Amino acid sequence: MLDALFKPRSIAIIGASNNPFSIGHIVIRNLTDHGFKGPIYPINPKTMHIRSFRTYKSVLEVPDEIDLVNISIAAKYLPQIMEECGQKGVKFAICHTAGFKEVGEEGIAREKALVEIAHKHGIRIFGPNSQGIQNSNPEVSVYANFTFVPMNPGAISIIAQGGGIGEQLKLHLYNVGVGHRMYCSYGNEADLSMPEILEYYGQDEGTKVIIQQIESFKFPAEYLRVASAITPHKPILAIKAGRTSEGSKAVSSHTGSLVDQSAMATAMFRKAGIIEFHDVDRMVKAAIAMERLEPPKGNRIGIVTNTGGPGIQAVDESVDGGLELATWSDEGKARLKETQLPMASLGNPVDVVATGGPDHYFHAVDTLVKEEAVDMVLVFFVTAPFVDLDAIANRICEVTASTKKPVIMVVETYKKYYSLIDKLRHGGVPVYEFAEDGARVLAAMTRYSVLKNRKKEDPPQIEVDQKKVERIISKYQNSYLPQDEAFQVISAYGIPVPRFVSYSGDTAEAANKVGFPCVLKVDSTDVVHKSDEGGVVLDIENEDELAKAFESMKNRFSDPKTRFLLMEQKPGGCEIIIGLTESPGLGSMVMFGLGGVFVEVMKDVMFSVAPLSRPEAREMIEGIKGYQILKGIRGKKGVDIMAIEDLLIRVAKLGSDFPTITDMDLNPIITYPEGTSPVAVDVRIKVK
Amino acid sequence: MLDALFKPRSIAIIGASNNPFSIGHIVIRNLTDHGFKGPIYPINPKTMHIRSFRTYKSVLEVPDEIDLVNISIAAKYLPQIMEECGQKGVKFAICHTAGFKEVGEEGIAREKALVEIAHKHGIRIFGPNSQGIQNSNPEVSVYANFTFVPMNPGAISIIAQGGGIGEQLKLHLYNVGVGHRMYCSYGNEADLSMPEILEYYGQDEGTKVIIQQIESFKFPAEYLRVASAITPHKPILAIKAGRTSEGSKAVSSHTGSLVDQSAMATAMFRKAGIIEFHDVDRMVKAAIAMERLEPPKGNRIGIVTNTGGPGIQAVDESVDGGLELATWSDEGKARLKETQLPMASLGNPVDVVATGGPDHYFHAVDTLVKEEAVDMVLVFFVTAPFVDLDAIANRICEVTASTKKPVIMVVETYKKYYSLIDKLRHGGVPVYEFAEDGARVLAAMTRYSVLKNRKKEDPPQIEVDQKKVERIISKYQNSYLPQDEAFQVISAYGIPVPRFVSYSGDTAEAANKVGFPCVLKVDSTDVVHKSDEGGVVLDIENEDELAKAFESMKNRFSDPKTRFLLMEQKPGGCEIIIGLTESPGLGSMVMFGLGGVFVEVMKDVMFSVAPLSRPEAREMIEGIKGYQILKGIRGKKGVDIMAIEDLLIRVAKLGSDFPTITDMDLNPIITYPEGTSPVAVDVRIKVK
Structure with a gap:
């Protein structure tokens, strides 16, 4: 519980000073100016009083309990001060003082030592090198900040x-x-x-x-x-x-x-x-806006304005922000027609025109909030010189008081009419300067609504051979895994891989296991971009070709320790990439994108934190721009998206089960229409 | 010349009124409140004076010359009023009155009639349905707007x-x-x-x-x-x-x-x-900012701040906006080291820290503006309670007065210290609320600088057979051109096309002209998506295959009028799309993008107005995200970009020479590395 920090019953200011430019002075002024509800004890051995407060030479001299101290004296005095605070039973120390971690080695040591002293006494440190805290809760009204x-x-x-x-x-x-x-x-x-x-x-x-x-x-x-x-x-x-x-x-x-x-x-x-x-x-x-209003239930916006241009800006920004323009029911249309001026435009936006008065605004906004297909309303109002501003504000507040749908306003006016804005804000209506602001705010509220209401699931239980992976990766440190073992690792987690064997010239046997057509690959941790370095031969159709390919590759990679892999060649399909990266302090991050230029040039990728639930995996897939390609375009059949979801979940589980995997790339994975399993045809795994 | 509109020597207000909510009243008030330098003549047959101005029954009664009238009476009276204005020799008429084009057919007719009357008398109409004009030029100080x-x-x-x-x-x-x-x-x-x-x-x-x-x-x-x-x-x-x-x-x-x-x-x-x-x-x-400051010479920004966070926001926004973070010379570094506090951070941003005072700010900003590798400076200042605000403003203005490089400020403060902002603005420094604003403003100035200084050329002179195209397209109206003639059209404009012949079963002869491998295509204006409808056979390797392909295609498209095209098959390469669309009132727009999903899914396209100069064509090519693919990635050779430039110029010329072409698609054009000419393997042309 941080009550003693954010709701302190008493505060001592260590480094209190009469110098009005010092932190130790400003904090006292801020506390008193804002009516802090507890006693303040300025600590300063050299002066009798600061402002009108009697000072104390140290916290130990203070006759009462101290919840919180604000410290702004030089770093070198802090160990001793912290000991005194410990003796006094202080609960929290805000250290404004700088000169710790942020200045390098020496500071880091100093910081560690300070925390040790504090913890010995059960003090919690806020900072160091911190600005402070505030709490406007009227029970405390604390402004312990400079x-x-x-x-x-x-x-x-x-x-x-x-x-x-x-x-x-x-x-x-x-x-x-x-x-x-x-x-x-x-x-x-x-x-x-x-x-x-x-x-x-x-x-x-x-x-x-x-x-x-x-x-x-x-x-x-x-x-x-x-x-x-x-x-x-x-x-x-x-x-x-x-x-x-x-x-x-x-x-x-x-x-x-x-x-x-x-x-x-x-x-x-x-x-x-x-x-x-x-x-x-x-x-x-x-x-x-979010402080005052409930988030919208859906993404359909209705707009009311009394001038066209800002209405259009609001439309453009709303659509950009993922909102949808609502349309009105027949009843809604009829009510608008009945209540608005003949010149008014009754689509979305509703333009009540510049001569539209309080009743026009009332009926327009009220109609919209009562429409079932409207989730939120943006009201633009330029203070046209023809209308009664006060009455407009009153009538709009009438509507907003009657609805739970968010209604926000954009008012175009200048200081002479600011009382209008005050009135609206007083009525609970958030008011902004530009139409675009209003649309963006509503789009942000909608994003919250989506996030809050999205389906939450635990990562699914899946069968994997964790033991096997453990056995393999425990053999390696700070290196890439050989291809064949990398394939075994992902295979153990249920990720489909082609048939493959380690190959050393045993043509007939290998061909028997793998079949034709097949691919011969160098399998060396030194060769990272295999294709670029001539370490891959595709389209091997028979034993002869295999023998020839092996011969030429042995010449290219002549180190006798170099290993080779023979792999079933898979038919073409839609290529995707799934990757894992270690994220220090967090765990493993999963990356997803389409193959090749879509990742490298178009930067069309999504990252997510492992492990993944099914909806999270789905979100990654749907989050890339190229999602349409996966779904199928121009009559072309889409690929099995559920299967990709499954791959993502498995890769994510591998990442969160084995934090020692610092990097992993399944690039490419070839995906096919439903009925054919996707397959990871290349894999790179690096462990710590 | 619009002087009589924007610098009128006299104004009559037709529809002048004592109703304070009427346009005819508000305009008079605005004119007088802002000290219009000429006489105002309110026109109103029903009242003797408006405000303190004597009224006139009509403009004909006004004893002096009238440059400009503001009209806000109902539309139906306007013809007669315009006749009177004509007799009076009025030069400009601002028509506030609505009820014209914007209300449909009847309004359009009314608008046309009104303009006719005005033109008969040499009057120019501003509007109708207009708000009005203003000019703060002290010689006139006219606020003829409501x-x-x-x-x-x-x-x-x-x-x-x-x-x-x-x-x-x-x-x-x-x-x-x-x-x-x-x-x-x-x-x-x-x-x-x-x-x-x-x-x-x-x-x-x-x-x-x-x-x-x-x-x-x-x-x-x-x-x-x-x-x-x-x-x-x-x-x-x-x-x-x-x-x-x-x-x-x-x-x-x-x-x-x-x-x-x-x-x-x-x-x-x-x-x-x-x-x-x-x-x-x-x-x-x-x-x-652009009103006050010269645009920067380059895109390198230097940032000074006294608190880290806003500095980082400025960096992010600058980089997003195409700016580059400047680095300092050794002299610059030395001066910063000498003049700044020990805690200061001397990279970019320079963080003078919260205790940095007027001299620190002065030296930081002055060092940066004097660096050759700095084109502009953004200065962030939170009014820390430790420093002399006035002196900071003075010293910053000292620097800005001494440099032509744009320096703008972001000041984080509240109304108590607004005099600081006034002082800076008075000193010619634009001041903003958020660091992001400042960065965006400088990025916009840089965009102007780039636009202003870019190479301007005329569209190059190129040889084309305009006559031939004229002959072909004049045969068609409101339809697509047949494939063979469409190929002839682009070929006449120097766009390389494969060898092709109209094909009707004359196997040997056609094969002789086109060669193998070749492509058989249906050539019917009814078949728009040929591939999707089975109207394309690829990879025809010999006469037998050709005969077979023709047989089966004739069955598919059995209309005896259907024509077929035999075309040389080009090897694979990097596919691009170039298109033309008519843009009413402007001419022809050229579209450019990479083939297939890059246009359809990624929406990675550029549009330009025909004709194109060489730099404009280049700008289109470099403007797509996929430009990197054209340049070549991962060791793959890039394609001939000069050749694409040339294609764009030729397509653009075709569009501007023949405005009757409403749509044209060269999709795809196959491009190759330098040395091999690109070739348009499919074309679709529609004429009006």
Whole structure:
């Protein structure tokens, strides 16, 4: 429980100062300005009082219990301070102080030592190199953070690794008159981890929406577990910083982490049901609507406007975001015809035209929310000089109060009429500046709805020969497996492979086992791109050709240790690729795509976190652009998609059963129409 | 010249009214509130004065000359009013009045009649169904428009088909303290056309940037001509509403136009050097920076921040937008090391850290703008509570005043510190709210720079047999051409085709002309998807096979009028598709993509407006994602790209020489490595 951190009954400020530019001063000011409900104890051995607070020389001098300390003094004093806090029975220490992990070796050692002292005393450290926490819960009203944006109560909780982004999120909310619930920017995660905080947010009843920014995952598996448990009840909106390789480098110079986690992040977010964003503004705007409104039941949008252009922008953006334009029932059409001006346009968008007044807006919006085939409504309103603004706001609020369907507004006006916006917001209607914003927000809510309601299953129970794989891969370390054993590994997990034998010139015997046509391949861990290096002979039709092919290949790969593989040649079909990659701290990631240029040039791939449930496997298949090709195009029969689903599940199980497999490529797997099993004709496995 | 419209010396308001919600009242208020420099004559036969202006019964009663009238009375009175305006010698009439083209047949007739009267008298009509015009030029200061956003002088001119979008653009500028130059929303374009207005904006010295929203092009060819002449001197930023098919439908219900012009718009924008946007907010934000700053010389960005997260967002967005992260010279590195705090991060982004003060910012930004390898600088600043904000603004303005490289700022702060933003803006620095905005703005400026500086050439002179094509296609109307004649058409334009003959069973003779292997095809305008309908036999190796194939095909297509084509069979290669489509009002559009699924499933195509210059053809080729495949991947030799360039130029010339060709598909064209000519193995041509 993190109550002593987010609901502290008392706080001591170690490094309290009269210098108004110091953290130790600003935190006290923030706490008092926002009416913290408990006592504040400034600690400073050199001065008698700070602001109007009497100071204490150390925490040990404080006569009462201390739940939380904020520490901003230099790193070198921290071990001693932590010992004192331990003696005092402090529960949480927010360490603003920097100079730890983020500065390299020495800092890492310092950080480790500090955590050891804390744990000895049962103290949990938040940070170091952290910005602090806030909680607008009126029972505590704690602003133990050195930032500047005023805190107002709200139901959006924020958790940001980057303090600058965290502040920006708060700032935007503040600027549009929305408060927030809890806030923190957690720094180095030396002790208290981001997933622990997220879990706490998840349990907080006052938190309706969680938004977060992550630069690097320190505990990805734990994050996945915690987030997955939250998203069925409340939405999590997230940005993983560094989606480009350049951005990823910028992350690593900022956080000291070295791994590019962007593909992993997207896969984790999807698995956990988190809504992913790339833009800070889009994320925070979506959160504002999600705090107030239930997500839509489906993806059908109705749009009302009083001017054409923004309506069209809303349509384009909605469709881009996966929404569908609703159509009206006969009753709906009749009511619109009856209630709207003759010039009005009664399709979707409904254009009530610039002279449309309060009643026109009321009937248009009310008709739409009452249509069964409408899941959400976007209302655009430019404050035309012809109409009564107050009455419009009132009548729209009348509708929104009567419906559970999300209705959001975009108002085009300037400061003279901002009271209109206030009135709408007061009535619970989220208001945005641009039509595109409104459409994107509704699309994001719909994404949440889909994620929340998607079918959840456990990975299916499948029969595999785990023992056999264990026997094989335990023989190798930090190397590729030979082809024949790699085939045995996947075969043990039920992945169909061609008939094959290790080949050393025993033509008749081998041909007997494999049959013609067949393929001769070099089987050497040194030869990675076999085809490119002339290590594959296809279309061998008889024993003669086989003998000749073997002769010439022996010449090409003359190392006597080189082995060769003879393999049944499979007929052509639709090629796919399935891969596995180790994702440190998380486990194994599965990759899926069509063969060749579709992966290499078109970058049309999906990643997912192993193991996979059936719907997750299906999602990967349907998630690539080339899915249409698998389904069959222009009268061509599609391939057996259930079989691919099965392959993905098996590969994923192999990955999660054997974390020592750092890389695996089944490239290509040839797939065929239903009735013919797909087959992995090449495989590459690397183990730790 | 449109001076009498945008710089009227006098204005009469026909339909002037004391009703404060009427257009005839609001326009007078807007004109007087913004200090129009000429006399205003309210026309109203029923009242003595409106506001404090003496009214006139008709324009004929006005004792002075009238340049411009604003008309907002009902449509039925307009013919008579227009006659009076003619007698009076009025030069321009802004018709706010609706009820014309946009309401259907009757309105179209009314509109045509009105224009006829106007032209008889030399009056130009702006509209009807238009919002009006504005010009902040202090010599006139005219606000002849019924909208509500106050007008301040600036150098961005706006031209919007959708009045709601136009107003939104003005509004955003106003909200961030930026003015605008000219403004108009032109309605039905019954007489005065959008390209004419655009041309006038282009010639206006006070206009530095033009932004526009278009719902449908009435005069696309003229637009292309006018815009192309402007963009080398000043940027045009544009949105074409309706980029999705649903959006396009919404446009047509708004404007009454029926053609989906979205692909055409993108192609025209590229040809004309216009920067295309999809979002209103992104467009207007880019305009703000382009009004003040020169475009960058290259695409290398330097970033300065005082907090990590927004720096990373800026990196991700920059890279996504085609920018490159600059690296510093040794001198630059040394200066940064010398001038920055020990905790600062000196890569790109430079993180001066939250305690970085005015000098740190100054040296960081100044170092970057002086680096030869930096073309533009993005500066992020969160108002950390530790530093002197005023001094930071001053020192940054010091740098920006000393450089021609674009420097823009993103400031994270709240209203208490808005004076900082004012100071920066006053110093000529554009300021944005989110790091992503800043990166996108710089990427847009870079796009302009590329468009402005790209190589411009005329379409090359090529030899073609235009006469022959004329002879062939003049025989057909509203139909597909037979295969053999379609081949003759493209062959006449220098597009290589296989050897072919019309075939009717003359085995030996035909085989002699074409050779083996060959292909037998049905040649019937009724059979469009020949392969799918069994109308193609491949791999015919000898006369026997040919006879057999012919027999079976004759059975399949038993209509005695059906013709057949025997064609040389070309070896496999990399397949591409080139197409032509008529684009009404513009001419012919060329389409290019890789064969099969790359076009059908991956939608990886480029469109361009015919005719094509060599760089334009090259741009199309390089513009598809699959370009890498053409260049050659994984050691595979690439195809002859110059030859594809040549094909595109020839197809484009065919399209522009013969506007009667409404559709043409060369699908596939087989391409080979240099040395082997590509060849169009199938062609479909449809004429009007």
